[in-house]
Amino acid sequence: MSEPPVAPAWQTSQWFNTGTPLDLASLRGRVVVLHAFQMLCPGCVLHGVPQAERIHQQFAREGVTVVGRHTVFEHHAAMQPVSLAAFLHEFRVTHPVGVDVAVPGQRIPATMQAHAMQGTPTLVLIDRAGHIRRQHFGRLDDMTVGAEVMRLVRE
Amino acid sequence: MSEPPVAPAWQTSQWFNTGTPLDLASLRGRVVVLHAFQMLCPGCVLHGVPQAERIHQQFAREGVTVVGRHTVFEHHAAMQPVSLAAFLHEFRVTHPVGVDVAVPGQRIPATMQAHAMQGTPTLVLIDRAGHIRRQHFGRLDDMTVGAEVMRLVRE
Amino acid sequence: MSEPPVAPAWQTSQWFNTGTPLDLASLRGRVVVLHAFQMLCPGCVLHGVPQAERIHQQFAREGVTVVGRHTVFEHHAAMQPVSLAAFLHEFRVTHPVGVDVAVPGQRIPATMQAHAMQGTPTLVLIDRAGHIRRQHFGRLDDMTVGAEVMRLVRE
Amino acid sequence: MSEPPVAPAWQTSQWFNTGTPLDLASLRGRVVVLHAFQMLCPGCVLHGVPQAERIHQQFAREGVTVVGRHTVFEHHAAMQPVSLAAFLHEFRVTHPVGVDVAVPGQRIPATMQAHAMQGTPTLVLIDRAGHIRRQHFGRLDDMTVGAEVMRLVRE
DSSP, X not given: OOOOOBOOOOOEEEEESOSSOOOTGGGTTSOEEEEEEOTTOHHIXXXXXXXXXXXXXXXXXXXXXXXXXXXXXXXXXXXXXXHXXXXXXXXXOOSOXXXXXXXXXXXXXXXXXXXXXXXXXXXXXXXXXSBEEEEEESOOOHHHHHHHHHHHXXX | OOOOOBOOOOOEEEEESOSSOOOTGGGTTSOEEEEXXXXXXXXXXXXXXXXXXXXXXXXXXXXXXXXXXXXXOSXXXXXXXXXXXXXXXXXTOOSOEEEEOOOTTOSSOHHHHHTTOOSSSEEEEEOTTSBEEEEEEXXXXXXXXXXXXXXXXXO | OOOOOBOOOOOEEEEESOSSOOOTGGGTTSOEEXXXXXXXXXXXXXXXXXXHHHHHHHHGGGTOEEEEEEOOOSOGGGGOHHHHHHHHHHTTOOSOEEEEOOOXXXXXXXXXXXXXXXXXXXXXXXXXXXBEEEEEESOOOHHHHHHHHHHHHTO | OOOOOBOOOOOEEEEESOSSOOOTGGGTTSOEEEEEEOTTOHHIIIIIHHHHHHHHHHHGGGTOEEEEEEXXXXXXXXXXXXXXXXXXXXXXXXXXXXXXXXXXXXXXXXXHHHTTOOSSSEEEEEXXXXXXXXXXXXXXXXXXXXXXXXXXXTO
């Protein structure tokens, strides 16, 4: 069985819900849940974003860091940071969210490319050593998420 | 019992999902359902907009016209028409939607003011004579909506 | 277009939630909604019975009579009236419910046979003249039900 | 911090979904999830029983044993084993279920008394050493349940 891949560094053009930029390397030693979404993707709005917020609420006391990542790969003009800010406010998202850096001339932003994500929402579970232990495109039910995050917490 | 109020004319800066602008006066003789929403209002996204689309799907064969109205009264920069267009596409809204005209120097747009709406989502049921028979801010359950629209259809 | 069929009379071994037996003939002039269910049928418990109760709550003021009918055609020993009584109490069913009469030597009870129902839940809409205007096996969404009942109310 | 209490032995009049009776003592070394319910308790039917089944499906591969317990404390005649058998079949419950032994002259059955449960549904998480680590009356969300069961699995 091969070693799981190391999670790539985040490239971020703007942060919300955090006073200081977050850096994956400096989170080594903590379990990190990365949630990639687009604010106008129905599966993100209806399922992924509220679930990420529930993980944040539930696992804060276990020392888990939940980080949203706005990985816009379509309708770029429609989902600029000014719109994202209103979205986060109105949908009561309190966990930190970073805007993925655009790559000139390309549709898919940098961190989304580095993760080879297939779309949004995508949930990534990163262990204390910075390895990707699960990367899932689409829906995961809450019981599975609760169990998998706790498994990493208890390592 | 006094006569119900006449529905005010729509003031519209842009239309979506329709080749020709819609005019309330020219819809006289038809039952009209007006749904005022904002694309970043959670109650609209989760409840009001999908319900308006269900009314559209269900009552098209009864000659009912469903018209959405984007009545932005907060986060104006976040909900410009370019963002609305992506929202309507991604959330598969197929009924006509008009953007309510902004009033210079004021937060609340023109038709929203003319209706004295309290917020979004607001559902307005307009009878064949152009009278407002119900204007409801917040949620209405589907059974009530189905019954009330059919009551107007059968008049 | 042929005349819709006349709804068959009810054959009832026991009534709940009503002081006096209900008789379809004496309801002539009213819209009647008949809901056939089994207390251990998941589609009935999760969808049909609560919907029938919502119709009862919503359309009482329109003069509609909602009547449940316990049409047991499987697990007969499991769904005797003593169990039905507890079910109706615990699930807060307040509309009248009649127990369909068993036919000796047959699995399917009398009224269920007379209606040629395919299973449970089945919703039957009966107009003021006692004609069956719709008989639906399975789920109907609330908006459709609200509209169809109101259509009969307005005739 | 005091030691958590030892889970009391089960007193069972009949088993379903298992060829051999289950005994808590012989499950020592495994995580055990005990779900106490009544087949006509709405919170059990709508929430608790399906959740117990999800735990069973999800955690079987982790060596967790999920056991339902039919703790009838009201409407006793309505929820006899013949009715429970039909309920388990119709609602597709596949995990083992034991019927709690009635105590002569008392409303509350034996294991429910030994646990001092307040009602149904009640979820009990028992660790590998046979200690009660959580006993919860009412609803617990799936994420919490997934996390708490996994915590015990990883001990």
